[in-house]
Amino acid sequence: MATLADIAVSCGATIVEIQGDDAIALRLMEMGLMEGDQVQVIGVAPLGDPIEIASRGTRLSLRRAEAMRIEVNPILSADPS
Amino acid sequence: MAPATPQETGDGATANDVRDDTGAPLKSASTAHSTNAAAARLTIALVGNPNTGKSTLFSALCGTPARIGNYPGVTVEKKLGTYSDAHGSITVVDLPGTYSLAARTLDEKVSVDVLLDHQKQTSAIDVIVSIVDATNIERNLYLFSQLRDIGKPLVLVLNMWDRVEPQGMKIDAAGISERLGVPVVTCSASRRRGIPELKQAIRQAAMSAEQQTRAIFPTVLGEALDSEVRQLMQWTADASGTEVEPFVAQRLLMDVDGVLAKQLQLRPGMSGLGEQIAAARTRLEQAKLKVPTCETKLRYQWIRSQLSEFVSQSEGNRETWSDRIDHWLTHRVWGILAFAAIMFVVFQAITQGTAWAMDFITDSIQPWFAGWVEQVLPPGTLRSLVNDGIIAGVGSVIVFLPQILMLFFFIGLLEDCGYMARAAFVMDKSMTKLGLSGKSFLPLMSSFACAVPGIMATRVIESRRDRMVTILIAPLMSCSARLPVYVLLVTAFVPSIKYAGGWIGLQGIVLFAMHLVGAAVAIPVAWLLKKYFFPGATPPFVMELPSYKLPSPSVVLNRVWERGQAFLTRAGTLIFCSAIVVWAAGYFPGNHQPVNELTQRMEGIEASGGDPPAELQAERRKLSSQLIEQSYLGRAGKAIEPMVRPLGWDWRIGVGAIASFPAREVIIATLGTIYSLGGDVDEGDEGLLAAMKQSKWPDGRPVYNLAVALSIMVFFALCAQCAATLMVIKRETNSWRWPLFSFAYMTLLAYLGALLTYQVSIRLIS
Numbered sequence: 001m002a003t004l005a006d007i008a009v010s011c012g013a014t015i016v017e018i019q020g021d022d023a024i025a026l027r028l029m030e031m032g033l034m035e036g037d038q039v040q041v042i043g044v045a046p047l048g049d050p051i052e053i054a055s056r057g058t059r060l061s062l063r064r065a066e067a068m069r070i071e072v073n074p075i076l077s078a079d080p081s
Numbered sequence: 082m083a084p085a086t087p088q089e090t091g092d093g094a095t096a097n098d099v100r101d102d103t104g105a106p107l108k109s110a111s112t113a114h115s116t117n118a119a120a121a122r123l124t125i126a127l128v129g130n131p132n133t134g135k136s137t138l139f140s141a142l143c144g145t146p147a148r149i150g151n152y153p154g155v156t157v158e159k160k161l162g163t164y165s166d167a168h169g170s171i172t173v174v175d176l177p178g179t180y181s182l183a184a185r186t187l188d189e190k191v192s193v194d195v196l197l198d199h200q201k202q203t204s205a206i207d208v209i210v211s212i213v214d215a216t217n218i219e220r221n222l223y224l225f226s227q228l229r230d231i232g233k234p235l236v237l238v239l240n241m242w243d244r245v246e247p248q249g250m251k252i253d254a255a256g257i258s259e260r261l262g263v264p265v266v267t268c269s270a271s272r273r274r275g276i277p278e279l280k281q282a283i284r285q286a287a288m289s290a291e292q293q294t295r296a297i298f299p300t301v302l303g304e305a306l307d308s309e310v311r312q313l314m315q316w317t318a319d320a321s322g323t324e325v326e327p328f329v330a331q332r333l334l335m336d337v338d339g340v341l342a343k344q345l346q347l348r349p350g351m352s353g354l355g356e357q358i359a360a361a362r363t364r365l366e367q368a369k370l371k372v373p374t375c376e377t378k379l380r381y382q383w384i385r386s387q388l389s390e391f392v393s394q395s396e397g398n399r400e401t402w403s404d405r406i407d408h409w410l411t412h413r414v415w416g417i418l419a420f421a422a423i424m425f426v427v428f429q430a431i432t433q434g435t436a437w438a439m440d441f442i443t444d445s446i447q448p449w450f451a452g453w454v455e456q457v458l459p460p461g462t463l464r465s466l467v468n469d470g471i472i473a474g475v476g477s478v479i480v481f482l483p484q485i486l487m488l489f490f491f492i493g494l495l496e497d498c499g500y501m502a503r504a505a506f507v508m509d510k511s512m513t514k515l516g517l518s519g520k521s522f523l524p525l526m527s528s529f530a531c532a533v534p535g536i537m538a539t540r541v542i543e544s545r546r547d548r549m550v551t552i553l554i555a556p557l558m559s560c561s562a563r564l565p566v567y568v569l570l571v572t573a574f575v576p577s578i579k580y581a582g583g584w585i586g587l588q589g590i591v592l593f594a595m596h597l598v599g600a601a602v603a604i605p606v607a608w609l610l611k612k613y614f615f616p617g618a619t620p621p622f623v624m625e626l627p628s629y630k631l632p633s634p635s636v637v638l639n640r641v642w643e644r645g646q647a648f649l650t651r652a653g654t655l656i657f658c659s660a661i662v663v664w665a666a667g668y669f670p671g672n673h674q675p676v677n678e679l680t681q682r683m684e685g686i687e688a689s690g691g692d693p694p695a696e697l698q699a700e701r702r703k704l705s706s707q708l709i710e711q712s713y714l715g716r717a718g719k720a721i722e723p724m725v726r727p728l729g730w731d732w733r734i735g736v737g738a739i740a741s742f743p744a745r746e747v748i749i750a751t752l753g754t755i756y757s758l759g760g761d762v763d764e765g766d767e768g769l770l771a772a773m774k775q776s777k778w779p780d781g782r783p784v785y786n787l788a789v790a791l792s793i794m795v796f797f798a799l800c801a802q803c804a805a806t807l808m809v810i811k812r813e814t815n816s817w818r819w820p821l822f823s824f825a826y827m828t829l830l831a832y833l834g835a836l837l838t839y840q841v842s843i844r845l846i847s
Contacts, residue, residue, distance in 0.1 A: 021337075021374050023185070027621040029377035030181045032220035042404055046416045047510035052407065052626060057248075057394055058217050059404070059626040061506045063513075066621060 002074055004039065004053070005067040012040040013072035024066055032056060033070065121169020123287050124204045126196055128228060129212035130221050131178035131543075132502075132627040134240045138212055138270040139175045140639045142280070146175070149647045151815040152202065156545060157191045159202070166280050174203050182227040183336050183373075188545055190340050196231055197326060208234045208286045210279075215239040215267070216248055216628075218392060222384045223377070231328045232297040234286040235263045238279060242267040244628075248401075253391040260387055271633040297327045301383045302376065305368050309334060309361045316357050321350040333358055334365075335376045403499075403628040410503055420507045423500070424526060427491045431530040432561060435483035442483075447476045455684070460677040465668055466661075474660030477743055478653040481533045481805055485648050486641050488527050488534040492541070493640035497632035501541065502624055509622065515604060516611040518544065518622050521551040525603075528558035529596075532806045536813055537644060546615040552813060553823055554607050556806045557599040559798060565746045566797045567595050573770045574790035591791075598798040602830060648809070655808035660743045667714040667740060667751075676704040702754075709754050714740055728796070728832070729789040729839040731778065741802045748797070788846055792839035800831035 007013045015037045018025050033039070033055055042052040042059060050063040129135040139146070143162030150159045160175040176192045184190040194200040196209060211228050213221035218239065228235060237258070239245075245252055258265035264282045268275030298307050310330045318324035325333070325345070333342050333354070346354045362372045370379075409415050451468045458464040495501045501523075509519030520542045528535030535555045542548040571588050578587040679701045683693035709715050718736030725735045733755045737748040749769070756772035776784040801807060807820040814820075 018374075021371065023618065024621040024623075026183070026373055026377065027180075027623050029374060029381075030183075030223060031623050031625070032223065032381065034378065034381050043407060043411050045411060045506050045510060046413045047507075049510045049513075050506060050622065052411065052506065054404075056219060057250075058220060059407075059628075061502070061509075061622070061624045061626050063509070063622050065619075066623060 001071045003068045004041070004062070004070040004072050005051070005064045007041045007072065007074060009041050009043055012038055012075040014038055014075060016071040016073055019069050019071065025069060028062075028066065028069065031060060032058070033060075038075070039070075039072070122172070123169070123207045123283070124172045124174065125208045125210055125283055126174045126176055126206045127210050127212060128176050128192065128196070128224065129178060129240075130180055130214065130217075130224060130625075132625055133178070133212050133214040133221065134270045135175065135178055135212050136639070137633065137636050138238065138240060138268065138279075139173060140635060141270045141273050141276050143173050145639060145642055145646075149643060149650075151812075152191050152200065153815075155188050155191055156548070156813065156815055157188050158540070161203075164280070166284055168284060171280075171283065172204065174206065179224065181224060182332070184332055184339055184341050185336055186545060187340055193328075193332065193341070196228070196233070197328060206233060208236060208283050210236045210238060210283065212238045212240055214241050215245050215252060216241055216250060218252065219381075219384055219388060222388070223380055226301045226380045226383060229261075229263075230297060230300045230302075230331060234289070236279070236282050236286050237261065237263050237265045238275075239265060239267045240270050242275065243269040243272065249394075251393045256391040257388070260391065271636065300327075300331070302331070302379050305365065305370060306331075306334070306375075306379075309365060313357060313361060317345075317351065317354075320353065321348055323348075334361055335373050337373050401628065406629050407503070407626070410500070411507060416507055420504060423495070423504070424523075427488070427495075427523075428526065428530065430491060431484050431487045431527060431534065435487050438483035439480050442476060442480050447472060460680040460684075462668070462673065465673070466664070469668070470661045470664035473664070474657040477660050477805065478649070478656045481531065481648065482645060484531045485534045485537065486645050488530075488538060489641045489644040490637060492523070492538055493637035494632050496541070496640075497630070497636050499627045499629040502626045505624065506626065515607045516619075517547050517551060517607065518542070521547060524551050525555060525558060528555040528560060531560050531562070532556045532558065532803065533648075533809050536806065536809045537648065539813065544620040546611070546617065546620060549615055549814065549819070550607050550610045552810055553610055553819065553826075554603040556801055556803065556810075556823060556827060557603040557606065557799065559596040559599045560803075562745045562803065563595070563797055565749055567592055567794055569749060569769070570790040570794055573773060574785060574787050576787075591794075595794050595798050598795060598834070602799060602834070606826075606830075647812075655811065656743075656805045659804035659808070663714075663740060663743050666717070667709055667712050669712060671708040671711045673708065676701060676708065679704065705754055706756070709736070709751075727839070728792045728835045729786075729843065730793070731776070731784050733776070734784075734789075734793060738796065738800075738802065741797075743804045745797055745800075745802050748802075786843075786846070788839050788842040791842050792835040795838040796831045796835035798831075799827060799834045801827035 001016065002013070004013060004015075015033060015035055017035060018028050018033065037055060040054045042054050044051050045061075050061045051067060053060050053062060053067075127135055127139055139160070139162060143164050146160045146162045148159070148161045151157065152159050157177055162173045162175070163170055164173065165171065174195060176195060177188075179189070179192060182189075182193055182196075184193050191200065195203050196206055198205040209228050209231065211225045213225060225235075225237060239252065239254060254265045254267050264286055266275055266279045266282045268279060270276070298311075300307055300310075310327055313330040313333060314324050314327060317330070329341060329345075332339060333345070336342070342354060342358060345351050365372055365375070410419050450472050454464060454467050454472065458467060492501070495504065504523060505519030507519065508522040512519050512521050515521070521539075523541070524535045524538040526535075527538055532555045535558070536552050539548045539551050539555070542551060571591055575588045575591050579585065580587070679697060683697050683701070686693045715732075715736055717739055719732045721735045721739070722730075722732040725732075725738075730738075733752065736755060737751045740751040741748040752773070753766070753769055756769065756776070773785050774783070778784055801824045807824055810820040810823055811817060
């Protein structure tokens with residue numbers, strides 16, 4: 001299963017599951033990342049980590065280690081709009 | 082520091098009459114105090130996510146805060162303000178920005194305590210104002226849905242309303258108000274729009290509270306959870322005679338390893354609480370409600386079902402102009418360059434941009450006051466106290482203000498325009514090597530100018546562990562007060578050898594190396610602190626990147642004012658006191674009669690237009706030098722001489738090191754006095770350089786050589802000889818433990834560093 005960390009810049013994905021129930025998973029959910037939501041990778045920090053994603057109109061920064069917790073289904077068409 | 086005592090939790094809900102076993106809606110016990118809410122005085126709490134414009138709304142309501150302090154036992158800042166409406170005055174409690182009321186740490190529990198009236202230092206909250214970024218309404222309502230379960234009168238503020246339409250969103254505020262059953266006010270706090278309506282809504286919510294106390298059940302979480310909450314409440318009532326509030330019971334169930342449970346368990350009869358909670362969680366898991374993730378799922382389900390009719394969003398993730406700016410400002414090359422340029426400007430501004438103000442304070446204002454005092458007071462203890470103690474003490478406080486104000490001007494600017502989060506984004510990877518996050522970069526960089534504003538800037542770090550580690554390593558960064566010490570010793574004792582055709586000098590290399598020493602030592606120190614003092618998993622670094630916007634001048638200036646005031650009132654008095662103590666140690670005991678008479682004679686000559694003869698001046702310096710040698714300070718220096726001998730130091734350097742406790746650069750003035758030059762020498766003073774070079778051990782060897790100079794510099798690079806830094810650590814961590822810890826570990830490091838430097842370099846040189 002792909003995770004959000006595998007998604008290329010400006011590609012979208014649908015969240016399948018957020019693994020675990022520790023502080024990191026909980027924070028991701030509190031910030032509104034829920035199963036079934038569409039997210040898009042907006043960019044990557046100059047040093048390669050963290051990444052910037054768009055989710056329901058807001059922009060979030062996640063470390064790759066955190067993005068790896070998020071199982072996703074890639075949306076194949078690179079540009080949905 | 083004593084955390085909130087366990088007895089506090091639950092005090093608000095003593096009344097059993099609010100419980101109803103028949104399942105009828107229960108009423109909140111905590112609204113009982115607002116039965117006389119028509120009474121003029123109200124206390125309200127402002128709660129919201131970070132980046133919702135909460136502090137802007139606070140200043141729109143109250144102007145500048147009336148009081149800034151700390152809640153007892155935690156690092157959370159307490160900010161209170163007041164405003165009046167037609168009925169009376171309203172106290173506003175500004176709670177820290179948060180995404181959730183989950184109380185996993187003592188710091189997070191503060192908000193719960195204040196909202197449930199368990200926090201003794203704030204009055205009972207009559208109305209909760211939930212402030213929401215309207216353009217992010219869905220995620221923001223998560224916190225609102227938790228506030229709703231508290232059961233107090235609520236007002237929902239949809240802030241940033243002016244940005245809703247341009248973003249292609251449509252929100253039906255009236256519809257939301259009706260659906261949620263709470264008053265909704267639309268606001269643009271930065272433009273001061275919607276503020277009168279909000280004040281009116283707050284008053285109305287308080288007044289109607291007596292007619293309609295809000296029902297807590299059913300909560301957003303559904304019947305299965307509500308019944309567990311009731312059972313747990315019943316159990317606490319049976320076990321200890323005091324029933325916890327529904328909201329407390331809810332948090333007990335939901336917060337795994339929560340701090341509320343840990344504290345309540347200590348109460349008599351409550352030791353079985355953990356088992357009760359575990360059993361309830363097992364039952365819930367069998368019903369497919371896994372704690373803690375079920376809470377987020379249920380709340381977001383509820384939010385989406387509530388909003389679907391009233392909010393229409395254009396397609397969520399399309400590229401905005403803010404994204405286009407981000408492409409440049411977080412670009413692989415341009416992003417780094419932009420970051421470096423911005424940091425360069427900030428650093429230049431806090432060093433060069435404030436130098437004139439600091440010079441003006443130390444070179445013009447202070448001498449003017451001192452001169453005036455000399456005219457009114459005869460030489461003696463009182464004059465010395467006023468001049469060398471009080472004026473110097475006040476000066477040592479004020480001198481930090483320019484840098485603090487300048488740094489917070491830039492922090493306010495960068496935060497309000499949205500770049501601050503990007504700076505953390507860009508630098509995060511490099512800071513993870515230290516076990517910190519990108520948010521520690523600016524505080525640490527600022528500490529190269531001065532640790533005092535740097536430590537104050539750690540307020541932007543939400544994670545307590547990251548913040549504490551950043552505070553504790555910030556004083557290791559080589560601040561500008563170390564520079565005079567380096568310059569004095571480098572010019573005197575480092576040979577002026579040039580390399581590469583005169584472009585690179587040995588003196589410059591040593592100066593640069595001294596700036597690196599602290600930063601290099603900070604890396605293992607941060608690692609050790611993380612490992613042994615603040616253990617635990619790396620905290621999540623999920624950070625919102627707010628859209629860019631034009632900064633609002635009032636927000637920025639408010640920020641500057643707030644920090645300046647906080648520094649002066651809280652840390653200033655402590656810095657002042659430490660300056661007085663060191664003055665007294667250097668003044669007493671000793672017979673100051675001869676020196677006072679001499680001063681009087683010299684001033685008499687000056688008053689009649691003449692210049693006092695050089696012999697008199699030399700005589701006075703000699704007397705001053707003897708007095709400091711006899712003082713407690715001088716005795717302490719002599720007492721520690723055996724300890725500083727391995728560093729290559731004599732007792733005079735020891736006295737200088739002790740006397741520089743208020744500030745590192747004081748060592749230069751102290752050495753000036755000890756070498757009979759008078760106290761007003763600076764690092765370029767020929768007389769001081771000459772005196773140091775001539776200074777000899779009793780056996781005739783010179784005291785100072787390159788190895789001693791390096792050992793002194795390494796000591797000052799690593800030591801905590803700065804009262805202001807220690808007092809700011811006290812203020813920011815709200816505990817004496819951490820300044821003492823900083824002082825102890827840095828002094829030990831400095832001693833060992835200087836010992837190693839001296840012992841190695843003396844062998845290399847000879």
